[in-house]
Amino acid sequence: MKTGVLVSDAMTRKPIIASPGSSIREGAKLIDKKNIHSLMVTSGNKLLGIVTDGDFVRSAVIDRIDVDKTKIKDIMTTEILSIGPNEDIYNAIKLMGDNDIRHLPVIDNKGKFVGLITIKDILKINPDLLEIVFERIKVREEQGKINLINSSLGICEMCGKKGILTEAGGGLLICGKCIKKV
Numbered sequence: 001m002k003t004g005v006l007v008s009d010a011m012t013r014k015p016i017i018a019s020p021g022s023s024i025r026e027g028a029k030l031i032d033k034k035n036i037h038s039l040m041v042t043s044g045n046k047l048l049g050i051v052t053d054g055d056f057v058r059s060a061v062i063d064r065i066d067v068d069k070t071k072i073k074d075i076m077t078t079e080i081l082s083i084g085p086n087e088d089i090y091n092a093i094k095l096m097g098d099n100d101i102r103h104l105p106v107i108d109n110k111g112k113f114v115g116l117i118t119i120k121d122i123l124k125i126n127p128d129l130l131e132i133v134f135e136r137i138k139v140r141e142e143q144g145k146i147n148l149i150n151s152s153l154g155i156c157e158m159c160g161k162k163g164i165l166t167e168a169g170g171g172l173l174i175c176g177k178c179i180k181k182v
Contacts, residue, residue, distance in 0.1 A: 002090060004088070005088065005089045006085065006086055007084065007086070007089055007091075007092055008086065008106070009089070010092075010122050010124070011106050011114075012116045012118070013114070016031075016036055017039065017041070017042045018039040018042075018051065018072050020071065020072055020076070021071055022071065022072050023067065023071060024056060024059055024067040024068075026072075027056065028053075028056045037052060037103065038053070038116075039051050039052075039072070040113065041073065045113055046112075047080065047082070047105050048073070048078065049072075049073070049077055049080065050103065051076040051077070055076070055077070056075075058075075059075045081095060081101065081104060082107040083105075083106055083117065084106070092122065104117050156173070157173050158174045159174075159175065161175060
């Protein structure tokens, strides 16, 4: 479904960035000060990773990592989904919904990091898309209810991260991100 609105029309052109060498505490303070939910980790115009408020909670609270000594590069996600600035925002909504993410870096055809699009950005430019977003969330929640029946909390046997695990055949317990790869 095309909306006629491009990602570049809705994206944040100057998202808040962090250095990979910043401490977790510095990153968390920046997220709090700017009232945002993610930091883009860059080197020049190259996107190296993304770190979200959830990453800070998991590292500081669950994993009990020293937030002053541990660097953002140690907790950031480096396998990043992205979208091009000339794509329709419906494609961004679909990508976010299918992958249960709220932040999508925008990379141009030369590999340059040019912005960030979030659910909030999309809704600011076209509030009518709220219905599409809620429908995608509703579908994800229904799928989650089914998955939770056979799920448990633990360490993923594929990626080693803590989270809600689902049995994926042969007794292998894996997280939601890894189950999409199977």
